[in-house]
Amino acid sequence: MKKHLKSLLVPSLAAAVLAASLGAMAQQAPKPEALIKWRQSAFQVISWNCGRIKAAVEGQFNKEDVIKSANAIAAVANAGLVGLFAPGTEQGKGWHDTTAKAEVFKDNKRFTELNASFAKEANELVTIAANGDAAAVKTQFGKLTRTCKACHDDFKSKE
Amino acid sequence: MKKHLKSLLVPSLAAAVLAASLGAMAQQAPKPEALIKWRQSAFQVISWNCGRIKAAVEGQFNKEDVIKSANAIAAVANAGLVGLFAPGTEQGKGWHDTTAKAEVFKDNKRFTELNASFAKEANELVTIAANGDAAAVKTQFGKLTRTCKACHDDFKSKE
Numbered sequence: 001m002k003k004h005l006k007s008l009l010v011p012s013l014a015a016a017v018l019a020a021s022l023g024a025m026a027q028q029a030p031k032p033e034a035l036i037k038w039r040q041s042a043f044q045v046i047s048w049n050c051g052r053i054k055a056a057v058e059g060q061f062n063k064e065d066v067i068k069s070a071n072a073i074a075a076v077a078n079a080g081l082v083g084l085f086a087p088g089t090e091q092g093k094g095w096h097d098t099t100a101k102a103e104v105f106k107d108n109k110r111f112t113e114l115n116a117s118f119a120k121e122a123n124e125l126v127t128i129a130a131n132g133d134a135a136a137v138k139t140q141f142g143k144l145t146r147t148c149k150a151c152h153d154d155f156k157s158k159e
Numbered sequence: 160m161k162k163h164l165k166s167l168l169v170p171s172l173a174a175a176v177l178a179a180s181l182g183a184m185a186q187q188a189p190k191p192e193a194l195i196k197w198r199q200s201a202f203q204v205i206s207w208n209c210g211r212i213k214a215a216v217e218g219q220f221n222k223e224d225v226i227k228s229a230n231a232i233a234a235v236a237n238a239g240l241v242g243l244f245a246p247g248t249e250q251g252k253g254w255h256d257t258t259a260k261a262e263v264f265k266d267n268k269r270f271t272e273l274n275a276s277f278a279k280e281a282n283e284l285v286t287i288a289a290n291g292d293a294a295a296v297k298t299q300f301g302k303l304t305r306t307c308k309a310c311h312d313d314f315k316s317k318e
Contacts, residue, residue, distance in 0.1 A: 030210065041203035045235060048197040048243075051189065068238045075234030076204060079227045084207075095254040 029086075036094030039084035042076050049073045050145065053125075057138040063129070066137055070129040073144070074122040082108070082115050099157045111155055118147040188245075195253030198243035201235050208232045209304065212284075216297040222288070225296055229288040232303070233281040241267075241274050258316045273310040280306050 030038075049069035056066050090105050092098055104111050121144040128140045189197075208228035215225050249264050251257055263270050280303040287299045 034207075038203055038207040041200035041207070044197055044200035045204050045238075048193075048200070049238065065239070071234045072238040075230045079204075079208065079231040080224070 032086075032089045032092045033094060035084045035086055035089050036092050036098050038094070039081065039100075040094045040096070040098075042079070042081060042084065045076055046073050046148075050141075050148075053137070053141050057134060057141055061134040061137075063132040066132075067126075067129045070122070070125045074119070074126045077115070077119040077122040082112050085111070101155050101157050104155045111151070114147065114151040114155070118144070118151065121147050191245075191248045191251050192253060194243045194245055194248045195251050195257050197253070198240065198259075199253045199255070199257075201238070201240055201243065204235055205232050205307075209300075209307075212296070212300050216293060216300055220293040220296075222291040225291075226285075226288045229281070229284045233278070233285045236274070236278040236281040241271050244270070260314050260316050263314045270310070270314055273306065273314070277303070277306040277310065 049072045052065055052069045056062055056069075085100060085104050085108075087105065089098065090100070090102060121140070125137070125140045125144055128136050208231045211224055211228045215221055244259060244263050244267075246264065248257065249259070249261060280299070284296070284299045284303055287295050
């Protein structure tokens with residue numbers, strides 16, 4: 001009986017240990033270089049889509065393009081950008097040397113607040129874009145880009 | 160009277176020409192290097208978020224993270240990736256030399272169809288993620304990554 005119990009337990013324990021290890025592997029933190037590359041990429045995707053909205057409000061307005069771009073900016077803004085500025089990524093190279101100032105990591109509360117403002121204005125742009133009013137999009141896009149600038153002024157080095 | 164008319168017309172014409180020029184400037188096509196950088200960045204944002212979903216379905220499932228990532232992947236997939244593979248970007252360097260095969264530009268119809276499949280599965284993942292069922296997310300995530308592979312097999316060079 002004892003032996004029988006042991007033969008039942010050992011494989012279960014082994015399976016549990018294996019499952020825990022796989023879980024730990026899956027949850028292994030990404031390398032700092034990956035985080036820096038991802039954040040640099042995220043801001044380029046934002047730049048691509050801001051460029052398209054800028055062109056729309058300054059030239060020929062295309063409602064569908066504005067909606068697509070607003071959705072992309074908002075989804076990236078809501079995806080967890082602050083998490084890409086994790087401890088250990090104060091310095092280092094993604095696509096290029098990070099341009100995050102030391103202040104990002106010293107005053108993470110304010111950095112987080114500014115990211116929240118950015119996401120809020122991006123979400124508002126999604127709502128406004130759906131109505132297709134060019135003047136309203138232009139006004140809201142102005143509010144959005146001011147949140148970009150506010151954060152860059154304090155937390156981004158000149159490249 | 161003639162002179163008066165002229166003085167009225169000339170500034171209006173000048174303003175019209177200026178407005179047209181500004182419109183044209185705003186609509187100026189981005190440089191090939193920018194398009195290549197944006198598409199490389201878009202795929203990195205997808206990679207970041209796929210990694211987070213993979214970690215969730217293989218380890219500790221976090222519904223909110225999965226929703227954020229599914230939204231980001233879908234919004235980027237729907238943003239117009241095919242437009243970033245414009246004529247003139249067959250070769251060139253964004254963050255690095257393009258890994259797009261010549262076939263992207265020769266068989267743009269199939270490339271566009273594969274992008275549409277990718278967007279379709281990403282949109283479906285957004286719907287499924289909202290329900291928070293880990294097994295269903297895992298199944299749909301498998302469908303999504305198969306659309307990535309299908310396109311990479313035919314249209315992406317090994318780096």
